[in-house]
Amino acid sequence: MDDRLLFLISAPRSGSTLLERMLASHPAILGRAEPHLLPPLAHLGYYGRVDKAPYDPFITHEAAGAFVRDLPRGEADYLDALRACTDILYGRMLDASGRKIFLDKTPANALVLPFLAKLYPQARHLVLTRHPAAIFTSYADSFFDGDVEVANRHNPILDRYVPAIATFLREKPAPLVHVRYEDLVADPETWMRRVLDFLGLDFEPGIIEYGREGVAQAGEGLGDPIGVARHVRPVIASVDKWAEALAADPRRFDFVRGLLARLDPQDLSVWGYPAETILDPVGRATGAKPPRARLTRYTLQRKILVALRRNIHHNALGRVLRRLRFALDVLLRE
Numbered sequence: 001m002d003d004r005l006l007f008l009i010s011a012p013r014s015g016s017t018l019l020e021r022m023l024a025s026h027p028a029i030l031g032r033a034e035p036h037l038l039p040p041l042a043h044l045g046y047y048g049r050v051d052k053a054p055y056d057p058f059i060t061h062e063a064a065g066a067f068v069r070d071l072p073r074g075e076a077d078y079l080d081a082l083r084a085c086t087d088i089l090y091g092r093m094l095d096a097s098g099r100k101i102f103l104d105k106t107p108a109n110a111l112v113l114p115f116l117a118k119l120y121p122q123a124r125h126l127v128l129t130r131h132p133a134a135i136f137t138s139y140a141d142s143f144f145d146g147d148v149e150v151a152n153r154h155n156p157i158l159d160r161y162v163p164a165i166a167t168f169l170r171e172k173p174a175p176l177v178h179v180r181y182e183d184l185v186a187d188p189e190t191w192m193r194r195v196l197d198f199l200g201l202d203f204e205p206g207i208i209e210y211g212r213e214g215v216a217q218a219g220e221g222l223g224d225p226i227g228v229a230r231h232v233r234p235v236i237a238s239v240d241k242w243a244e245a246l247a248a249d250p251r252r253f254d255f256v257r258g259l260l261a262r263l264d265p266q267d268l269s270v271w272g273y274p275a276e277t278i279l280d281p282v283g284r285a286t287g288a289k290p291p292r293a294r295l296t297r298y299t300l301q302r303k304i305l306v307a308l309r310r311n312i313h314h315n316a317l318g319r320v321l322r323r324l325r326f327a328l329d330v331l332l333r334e
Helices: 016-024 057-069 075-097 107-119 132-143 148-154 157-171 181-186 188-199 205-209 241-247 250-261 265-271 280-285 297-309 316-332
Strands: 005-009 029-031 101-104 124-129 176-180
Touching: 005 016, 005 107, 016 029, 016 101, 016 124, 016 181, 016 188, 016 205, 029 075, 057 075, 075 101, 075 107, 107 157, 124 157, 124 181, 124 188, 132 148, 132 157, 132 241, 132 250, 148 250, 157 176, 157 250, 157 265, 176 181, 176 188, 181 188, 188 205, 241 250, 241 280
Parallel strands: 005 101, 005 124, 029 101, 124 176
Antiparallel strands: none
């Protein structure tokens, strides 16, 4: 399957849905909703473990290690077994489509890259990076109504993804090409030609206008509920939106600056955003009007959800929901 797989590696809110839709409009590439096949396999016990499961994850971790050590070829046999599973799943999905390459853009794959490189050492990887402050502010705005502190407590997205992807870019354990989001939207034809050349595919001019009528798109998934569907082709309107938002809100700016200061400058440089100039766009945006948020059904749902979750573990609503969950667990118990 190595020659038939393309892994799109990125942090969430990096523009991966845009890039996937462009690639999936190529007749040789199958794109679909994020499959999330590999992160669970990486946490079966041998490579990593979950902290909470309906079995004892600590005993599983020890037992898996002992079992694999006694296999005739050790870890190689274990990888063969896992690969047999994913080869069938990827392969049969791909065969049914009639296309040549399966595109997996699951963001959590970026957090299991050492495992992925062992499982498919010759598979091709397309690494997409975006300005880290743009990623974090988009994440906070999209899922936490702009509350940067709550967003970071829920998922310290920069601390998790920047070092993992930077290490992969630096060590290059598998074939890869690196694309910056800002470069892609500014000059999509140049960068898509590079990507398709990397894949050994001919350039199709139509992939730039991924949203044109008649182009089949990947099925709906959890990846990107807002933004991309409104456009026919890449646009640069969102490139500096984060800087304008931070320039207009000193409190958010200070918080994001603190997050960036925690990151290794070498990692930021590998990503393509040197630490010494990483906040320059905010200075250029000073005085600009903050971008107006569009109120859609999705954003309204998020605002309501954020409001309901606030202090949920200490208020009356939380107590009612815990009692209700207990009652439902009793009723649904096998």
